[in-house]
């Protein structure tokens with residue numbers, strides 16, 4: 001059976017990984033500044049993570065949500081100190097799209113409305129409501145066109161309010177820093193006004209922290225910088241450091257009813273152990289503080305390179321913008337210099353999403369390679 005080809009693939013077969021490096025079958029080391037698409041938070045094969053997962057698989061790897069699960073409770077408890085959302089409730093699932101799908105569904109149950117407001121260049125996943133709220137016609141099938149979604153430029157409050165006035169809106173969904181879109185972020189005033197509009201019109205505000213959450217920006221959630229408190233917060237990617245897990249943090253005024261949401265695999269013992277280990281390592285190794293330090297160093301070194309026209313993003317969710325398409329540069333970085341980087345909807349932007357354990361010496365390696373590779 002052949003594989004259904006949905007992505008253009010690099011001609012590299014990875015066989016092992018350690019911290020910020022991945023290795024191919026010939027043993028060549030690649031510096032991972034892509035983190036498997038912002039997934040590796042505490043680094044490949046972190047000793048504590050491996051040890052906890054091995055012990056958990058020996059004890060019990062999986063049981064469904066028909067029994068009590070103390071690891072889920074421990075994860076919810078641990079999330080309080082990071083998220084500053086003490087009264088919120090936690091729903092666990094398996095991916096970012098699923099987290100957004102459940103958040104949108106919850107907003108619709110809660111408000112009994114069905115229209116959604118989303119933003120141009122936003123990405124929320126590939127399932128039904130999540131993909132409909134994603135501004136990319138190529139990944140929306142005719143089936144997904146059933147959803148009613150109004151898209152506005154990030155920052156367009158007038159447009160958002162006009163749409164709210166028409167009525168029938170259940171949610172406003174946004175990425176505080178757009179990942180796939182190319183690292184754009186609006187001013188605090190915009191996010192604060194959005195929060196106010198959601199309250200005024202009785203719709204739920206959903207912060208998609210799937211990519212920007214779990215410490216990647218140096219804050220636990222990217223929205224925390226703007227002093228807002230969304231009703232629903234979606235998480236995935238860095239949460240499991242590669243083990244599939246996602247979740248929704250749900251404000252206390254949203255009430256659960258049996259059957260509203262559900263999942264077979266979501267919140268299983270292994271997945272929760274992975275997420276709990278990530279939080280423990282973030283805390284023990286003070287990784288969020290480290291993100292800010294290494295990010296400042298990265299930005300100061302990158303700003304010395306004249307070909308870089310703009311540095312976008314925050315923490316270790318960064319974009320280097322050039323005045324030419326980066327496709328060839330990216331290829332050269334991976335095949336000649338053995339460094340993984342990312343791309344985005346903005347063809348001129350090189351995306352940097354390394355494990356949060358990256359050190360200054362790795363930044364130096366990248367900067368030297370970039371200088372050689374640049375035209």
Ligand SMILES: Cc1ncc(COP(=O)(O)O)c(C=O)c1O
Pocket residue numbers: 037095096097098100123124125126175179180208209210211212236237
């Ligand atoms: C902001 C954001 N939301 C949602 C998703 C979808 O996550 P997943 O691929 O785990 O379904 C992504 C994936 O890139 C993302 O960047």
